[in-house]
Amino acid sequence: MPAHDSYDFVIVGGGTAGCVLAARLTEDENLRVLLLEAGAADLPDAVAYPPAWPTLANSPAGWGDLTVPQRFSNAPVPLPRGRGLGGSSAINAMVFARGHHTSYDGWSNRGAKGWTYDDLLPYFQRSESAVSGAPGRGTAGPLTVGPTTRPNEILLACLDGAIEVGFPRAIDISGGLEDGFGPVDLNIVAGQRQSAADAYLTPALARPNLTVETGALAHRLLFESQRCTGVEYRVDGEIHRATATSEVVLTAGTIGSAQLLMRSGIGPETVLREAHVEVVHPLPGVGRNLHDHPRINLVHSSQRPVPTPQANHGEIIGLLRSDPHLTGPDVQIIFIDIPLPNPVAAVSNGFTIGVSPMLPVSRGSMRITSADPSAPPVLDPGYFTAAADVEVVVAGIEAAREIAASAALARWGVAEVAPGVDLTDRAMLGDYARRNFGSYCHPVGTCAMGEDAYSVVNSELRVHGVEGLRIADGSVIPVIPSANTNATVYAIAERAAELLRPS
Ligand SMILES: Cc1cc2nc3c(=O)[nH]c(=O)nc-3n(C[C@H](O)[C@H](O)[C@H](O)COP(=O)(O)OP(=O)(O)OC[C@H]3O[C@@H](n4cnc5c(N)ncnc54)[C@H](O)[C@@H]3O)c2cc1C
Structure with missing residues (x-):
């Protein structure tokens, strides 16, 4: 029999957004939170050493994804993403920049309400202590950022x-x-990388209301009727089930969150049928709108x-x-x-x-081919x-x-x-x-926020058509901002924490 545990929130994916949410939600000692991360807690030593980042994508700290051959190059393109506590923030190039304020206007054009640059500003600020002290920058956040x-x-x-x-x-x-x-500001402190795990999660690990499971690959979401009630995941070959009495939050990243939704029966019907996944709720936008710099x-x-x-x-x-x-x-x-x-x-x-x-209009898509959690996704950013x-x-x-x-x-x-x-x-x-060309490693958009027929989450990050399920990572970005994406994901997660906390 699978082990069975109950929490207020189950967070899937311990990357940039997952570390923020786990830390922020457990500031309230009345909330019990489970964070599931497919990768390891201990990452290669090179993670800490800033010049070594190009070696990490093909280390155990990366998933090693490739796109399908692209139309003009006729060749697959490596599309790295992090695996392990800190996620992509543990293997990325450490550039820390907001997009130009004008580049967030596209979000409201897709129907996202209350997500302009000005709306995001308090959350950008909340994440950072900017050593520059420049106007409009945060001074008391967990990330210490500077040139x-x-x-x-x-x-x-x-x-x-x-x-x-x-x-x-x-x-x-x-x-x-x-x-x-x-x-540009960097996520480097005293000569070492500062990942989301370093800045947010590690200081929260001793809290009794936070449980972190690493090596825990989420296989599928559990539903009672149209309500998401928990997550089925595997650790060391054993299947476990965790129940969320409040909500399940996906922070498995642009690839991982869309993949998990589809494996769980939420996505375009044709994709689900071809993958032999039973449809829980048809949502044609899942996996669509994949784009990157x-x-x-x-x-x-x-x-x-x-x-x-x-x-x-x-x-x-x-x-x-x-x-x-x-x-x-x-x-x-x-x-x-x-x-x-x-x-x-x-x-x-x-x-x-x-x-x-920085504002590409090319769009692609991603899909699963089977319900098997170890099957790689089919990725086509349409560069x-x-x-x-x-x-x-x-x-x-x-x-x-x-x-x-x-x-x-x-x-x-x-x-x-x-x-x-x-x-x-x-x-x-x-x-x-x-x-x-290569990927600048900023894929976004597969669970886009908005109100049109292809949106996946609404402006409160709730998945359309089901209850008890939100997404709060790079996948919800409807239109890529004009910067490396990590700072924006931190801000999304900071805002998500506020949306999730009981008032
Ligand atoms: C090589 C590289 C360089 C980059 N350089 C920069 C840069 O310099 N500056 C910048 O701003 N941005 C950069 N980025 C992009 C930036 O790091 C990402 O946009 C950001 O980290 C995304 O955060 P996220 O929370 O959406 O996803 P991630 O941080 O990728 O986290 C997702 C997590 O979910 C886990 N996961 C996935 N599926 C499952 C599952 N089924 N079960 C359990 N866990 C799961 C993953 O292992 C991962 O830890 C770079 C990215 C890469 C890969």
Whole structure:
């Protein structure tokens, strides 16, 4: 017989959002909370060491997902996500930035009410203690965030180059109010990564009202009629059932939450039938609207030796507009202090300028193929399927090339290796971009918040059509904001905690 336990809240997924919720809900000692995490409590040592983050996606701290072959590159794309306490915040690149305030306007266009930048501001602030002390930033949150104290000289030269060619110098590029270039805040404290587990969960672990189960893969949600009553999960090969007397909250991430809904009979009917899952409630939007930031890398060699990286490799970013008439920025440029692998030639000493369309309109989807919890999901973010995204990235590449041609970088003797200076024709550059990109690792949108036919949760994060079930992670983001997504997920989870706490 499976073990059976009862809690007020059962939270599925101990990543960015799950750690916030477990910590915030158990501040109320009358609430009993179970947090289930598929991965481990103990992660590889490299998690703590900021420059090592690129090695983590294929370690035990990652799920190792790949997309289906993409339309133009005809190749699958690695789509990393974290596995273990801290989730993706334990393997990510530690950039901490809100999207530009204008980029949240798309949320209300999808019907999400009360989720503008101004509405989110108190929750952004609640999550952080920003060492910059910049206007509008939080000062008492669990995350200590600030720019690196040891910036790489090559990246400072890139920043000088950007200012030299006319881009504004942002005071606080993490704050969501500015265009321009500047050092971005990082989740690094005293030289070590600060994940959601470090900042939120670890200080709460001793609370008697919090139970954390690791190595606990949620198989399916349990329903009585249309009410979600608990979760069936496996630990060490044994099946357990936990009951939630109040609510079940999914924080299994953009892939994990949609996957679990579908395995539990909530999703598009055709997908469920093909996967031989009994329909509990048809919800056509589950898994739809998967989208992400693709990134193109302009890889440069340098005659001067590039100093050894000390932080996260990407300490300085810029936000710019591909068209000056836009109401907000739609391109991010990130300067990276290593020469990334590229399709043209290996570079031993150099750096990279990453260019990403921040408001992509390309959309894809994800689905399950079976109720088997170990079956991998079918992931198709549909990168660059919209021609508009190609136009934007080409404009971004042109801006990056202006910066690379600055006097500040000429002093380093830099030369573009990939795509290569001969590739200037816009159509050919666009073609290069569509074939040679990677995921910027910000997938969102598979359980989108809103009120249209394809929304999955309402503005209070309740799953449409069933009771006792909410989702509070990156999957509910209906339209991706113009930044790396972690800060936004922290804010969503902070707000969810407020929505869930009995008043
Ligand atoms: C390599 C990488 C680099 C990134 N770099 C940055 C960056 O520099 N800055 C930034 O802002 N963002 C970055 N991101 C994105 C950011 O980290 C994520 O948007 C954010 O962490 C998502 O939080 P989440 O709570 O939605 O999901 P996650 O943090 O992914 O948490 C989901 C958790 O649920 C668990 N889970 C899934 N399914 C189940 C199940 N069935 N049962 C139990 N547990 C389950 C997972 O193991 C995981 O721990 C990066 C992401 C990656 C992967």
